Amino acid sequence: MLQILTSRGALQSVPMTPDAEGGRTTTPEKFDGRVALVTGASSGIGRATARALAAGGAQVIVADVDLDAGEDTARAIRAEGGTAHFIACDVADPEQVRALLERTVATCGHLDILINNAGISGGAQRLHELEVDDWDRVMAVNLRGPFLCAKYALPHLMDRRGTIVNVASTYGLIGAPQAPAYCASKGGVINLTRQLAVDYGPSGVRVNAVCPGYVDTDMGGQRGRLPPQQAAAALERRESNAARQPLGRQAHVDEVARVVVFLASGASSFMTGSIVTVDGGCTSTFNYN
Numbered sequence: 001m002l003q004i005l006t007s008r009g010a011l012q013s014v015p016m017t018p019d020a021e022g023g024r025t026t027t028p029e030k031f032d033g034r035v036a037l038v039t040g041a042s043s044g045i046g047r048a049t050a051r052a053l054a055a056g057g058a059q060v061i062v063a064d065v066d067l068d069a070g071e072d073t074a075r076a077i078r079a080e081g082g083t084a085h086f087i088a089c090d091v092a093d094p095e096q097v098r099a100l101l102e103r104t105v106a107t108c109g110h111l112d113i114l115i116n117n118a119g120i121s122g123g124a125q126r127l128h129e130l131e132v133d134d135w136d137r138v139m140a141v142n143l144r145g146p147f148l149c150a151k152y153a154l155p156h157l158m159d160r161r162g163t164i165v166n167v168a169s170t171y172g173l174i175g176a177p178q179a180p181a182y183c184a185s186k187g188g189v190i191n192l193t194r195q196l197a198v199d200y201g202p203s204g205v206r207v208n209a210v211c212p213g214y215v216d217t218d219m220g221g222q223r224g225r226l227p228p229q230q231a232a233a234a235l236e237r238r239e240s241n242a243a244r245q246p247l248g249r250q251a252h253v254d255e256v257a258r259v260v261v262f263l264a265s266g267a268s269s270f271m272t273g274s275i276v277t278v279d280g281g282c283t284s285t286f287n288y289n
């Protein structure tokens with residue numbers, strides 16, 4: 001038996017699960033009977049993660065501000081034989097997040113996995129050029145979002161000894177040019193990850209983060225909003241930055257999703273408070289740009 005601290009602060013004895021035994025008795029990537037909530041799952045890394053969790057047997061809640069793409073992700077998962085529901089939610093809004101968690105549990109019965117993935121880059125400026133509203137919006141989505149989702153998810157996760165995976169960034173580990181709000185927000189997510197690991201480990205909830213480097217997504221639809229020539233130039237700049245990193249290319253979304261799924265699974269049962277880079281070596285080299 002295992003002693004855990006419940007959401008109501010009481011000590012409770014519970015049977016050892018395969019998770020607590022080190023994942024020895026289960027196929028780690030199997031999520032049958034588990035419920036996963038993925039924010040920002042309409043596109044990019046979130047969509048790839050939602051698909052991978054559903055392929056492993058999880059019921060997946062796709063949460064996003066992009067309604068059409070969110071419905072499309074859920075439809076794609078169902079077409080692949082998985083179970084998914086889309087719920088519209090702005091993760092920066094406390095009422096919407098509270099309602100998201102209520103609907104998740106009402107729809108699926110419980111919650112085992114929270115993937116805090118929704119994020120925005122906020123454009124490229126040095127700090128003295130940055131508008132206060134732009135700073136606030138990046139902080140609201142990238143840092144308040146994970147706080148709010150964790151706040152309303154944790155009572156459910158404690159009941160199930162669930163897990164949280166935060167999608168941070170290499171930009172939260174180092175200073176990157178012209179990204180003051182983004183770097184600060186992701187640095188906040190990284191230390192929030194460690195702090196939550198400390199407070200909720202005794203309740204059986206693991207909290208980890210991944211730090212992707214350059215990933216081949218159209219983050220925030222930015223390139224989509226640019227005139228074609230500027231969009232092509234932005235893509236070229238990004239690819240040439242990625243080419244200077246040790247692995248010499250951007251990551252495919254699945255290469256990040258696989259690590260997120262590992263951290264959400266019993267295969268990582270002794271990991272909590274871990275900050276895992278998935279960056280093609282870019283934070284290992286001096287040639288950072």
Ligand SMILES: NC(=O)c1ccc[n+]([C@@H]2O[C@H](COP(=O)([O-])OP(=O)(O)OC[C@H]3O[C@@H](n4cnc5c(N)ncnc54)[C@H](O)[C@@H]3O)[C@@H](O)[C@H]2O)c1
Pocket residue numbers: 039040041042043044045046063064065066089090091092117118119120121141167168169170211212213214215216217218219220221
């Ligand atoms: N692409 C990269 O190179 C890269 C690198 C490091 C970290 N990341 C992080 O990965 C995560 C996913 O980014 P991506 O690259 O897949 O970009 P993406 O733009 O494809 O996906 C982000 C998703 O978040 C959603 N979103 C934005 N604001 C939201 C809000 N307020 N509420 C709910 N959903 C919202 C968007 O609609 C979108 O579907 C982000 O947290 C990002 O910071 C990306």
